[in-house]
Amino acid sequence: MTTDSSSTSRSTAEGISTFKGQERALRADRLGTGGLLLSVLAATAPLMVVAGVMPTTFAVMGIVGQPLLFVLLGIVLVLFSLGYAEMSRHVHNAGAFYAYISRGLGGTAGAGAALVALVAYSALQVGIYGIFGFEVSGLLATYADVEVAWWIPALGAVVAVGALGWLKIDVNARVLGVLLVVEVLLVVVFDIAAIADPGTEGLSLHAFNPDTLTGAGVGTALCFCIAAFLGFEQAPVYAEETSRPHLLVPRVMFLAVTGVAVFFAVSSWALTVATGPSQIVGTSQEQSAGLLFFLTESRLGGTFTDVLHILFVTGMFAAMLSFHNVVARYAFAMGREGLLPAAFGRTTGGSGAPGTGSLLQTVIAAVIVLAFAVTDDTPIGDPTAPVLHLFTWGGNIGALGVIVLMAIASLSVVVFFVRRGAAGAQAWRLVTSSLAGIALVVIAGYTVKDFDVLVGTGPGSALSWVLPGVIGLALVVGLLQGLVLRFRAPERHARIGLGNEAFQLEKAAGRGV
Numbered sequence: 001m002t003t004d005s006s007s008t009s010r011s012t013a014e015g016i017s018t019f020k021g022q023e024r025a026l027r028a029d030r031l032g033t034g035g036l037l038l039s040v041l042a043a044t045a046p047l048m049v050v051a052g053v054m055p056t057t058f059a060v061m062g063i064v065g066q067p068l069l070f071v072l073l074g075i076v077l078v079l080f081s082l083g084y085a086e087m088s089r090h091v092h093n094a095g096a097f098y099a100y101i102s103r104g105l106g107g108t109a110g111a112g113a114a115l116v117a118l119v120a121y122s123a124l125q126v127g128i129y130g131i132f133g134f135e136v137s138g139l140l141a142t143y144a145d146v147e148v149a150w151w152i153p154a155l156g157a158v159v160a161v162g163a164l165g166w167l168k169i170d171v172n173a174r175v176l177g178v179l180l181v182v183e184v185l186l187v188v189v190f191d192i193a194a195i196a197d198p199g200t201e202g203l204s205l206h207a208f209n210p211d212t213l214t215g216a217g218v219g220t221a222l223c224f225c226i227a228a229f230l231g232f233e234q235a236p237v238y239a240e241e242t243s244r245p246h247l248l249v250p251r252v253m254f255l256a257v258t259g260v261a262v263f264f265a266v267s268s269w270a271l272t273v274a275t276g277p278s279q280i281v282g283t284s285q286e287q288s289a290g291l292l293f294f295l296t297e298s299r300l301g302g303t304f305t306d307v308l309h310i311l312f313v314t315g316m317f318a319a320m321l322s323f324h325n326v327v328a329r330y331a332f333a334m335g336r337e338g339l340l341p342a343a344f345g346r347t348t349g350g351s352g353a354p355g356t357g358s359l360l361q362t363v364i365a366a367v368i369v370l371a372f373a374v375t376d377d378t379p380i381g382d383p384t385a386p387v388l389h390l391f392t393w394g395g396n397i398g399a400l401g402v403i404v405l406m407a408i409a410s411l412s413v414v415v416f417f418v419r420r421g422a423a424g425a426q427a428w429r430l431v432t433s434s435l436a437g438i439a440l441v442v443i444a445g446y447t448v449k450d451f452d453v454l455v456g457t458g459p460g461s462a463l464s465w466v467l468p469g470v471i472g473l474a475l476v477v478g479l480l481q482g483l484v485l486r487f488r489a490p491e492r493h494a495r496i497g498l499g500n501e502a503f504q505l506e507k508a509a510g511r512g513v
Helices: 013-024 033-042 046-061 066-088 096-105 107-143 151-165 169-196 218-229 232-241 245-275 280-336 355-375 386-419 427-449 463-488 490-495 500-508
Strands: none
Touching (some): 033 169, 033 280, 046 066, 046 169, 046 218, 046 280, 066 218, 066 245, 066 427, 096 280, 096 386, 107 280, 107 386, 232 245, 463 490
16 A cells, blocks of 8 residues: 555554554444434334325224334334343444344354345335435425426435435434434324324224234234334444444434334324224225325414425435445445455545445445336326335335344344353343244244235235345345355454454454454
8 A cells, every 4th residue: 555654654563553443443432322313213214104104004904003013013122122232232343233143143144144134224225215206206296396207306315315425424413313303393293283183083092902903914014014113223233433332322222112112103093093093094095195194284284284295205315314324334344344345344534434335325226216217107296106116115125134134133142142151141131032033033924925915016926026035035145155255264254243353353463454
């Protein structure tokens, strides 16, 4: 490497290792509790869930007890978080899921999990560009009388998200924080308005009655609802960029999962109160994704509803940025450990951001958006446009991948502490992780079984197995890569999941980088 006079002064072995080590590590002390919490919660896209996921679940599944489902899933994910959070005290790695799985189940399993995580979070992020472009196109047609193809605002968002991905993570946290707080406040205003002005059945708690969870659609409804939680599990991804990861990461995870469970349970209940429990399914089928806006129009007026439409779009932008940051950090961790080319394991300039990983995700998003644009010959604003397939396909592929990762991580937690001889001290966490793992396996099974319902295809469609097969293929390819490394490059295989600790071990051994 060419050096100038300032870098030459650092030419001792330790100095050079430190200089290179800064490239191999994300910048610490960038995020506190608030910044980390906002970065994580932005991925849940609360307004997108309340306006999109909840009406779809009511309409398609016919399940009135959606609020109770959020409570039950909150309990399952708290059980999962007890062991997952404890792992975060022992492992600080931007690779999060795959780092934890590597520590418990070995490097080969970790390599499989790494590729699943990269594909799943990338699918989640790219999928949102579809609904984002569709909604922006609709807003421009409604308020500016301008017809714009969906892919134009979608590509604009790809560029904007990509640019923000190169900035310092604390700058991203502030952007995400402002967008998140405003949309949460607007949903809370609706909740209060619905409770203050209930439908004909009054303040009914019928939606929390266990009898509402009977029927064939409950399993699929679980798949819809658990997707709403995705984001809370991302806290460990930012561990290297916090000052006290052993304290902040567990704290943020519990705040996130409990906060999301309560917020979504209350908001879905407010929807049933506004229409009446007996009418929520029929009204959702009639209004579809317009349900929330239909209900706010009569209670809070046109101006509030217009602002809600705008915040619906900005909330999606926040979710795209949050998932983009996660993908970039997974790519960084994989590059640092030899699962991707070494260029991905380097930070960028003064921002300390994982720039190459950010660029990779930007390119992937642009290519996929353009591919859907080329195949889209439907009129602007047509609700059957392929752009909406991008959202449903990407969202459900990603959700399945994360559910699978959580199930495997639950097993890894148990194995990790048993191997460390801490089974007795961590007994209750091992029990909760086991229970959560079993529940997540059941949900994953329902997700695969009902994938045709989730993506809106017929039961005989090839997409019902091709799309979930993407996650299966990623897992197999990742496992094969792990096996190849194990036999051909055992030193690289041994580093999987160690993150910056591997570099520190090399440095201590005097080998440099």
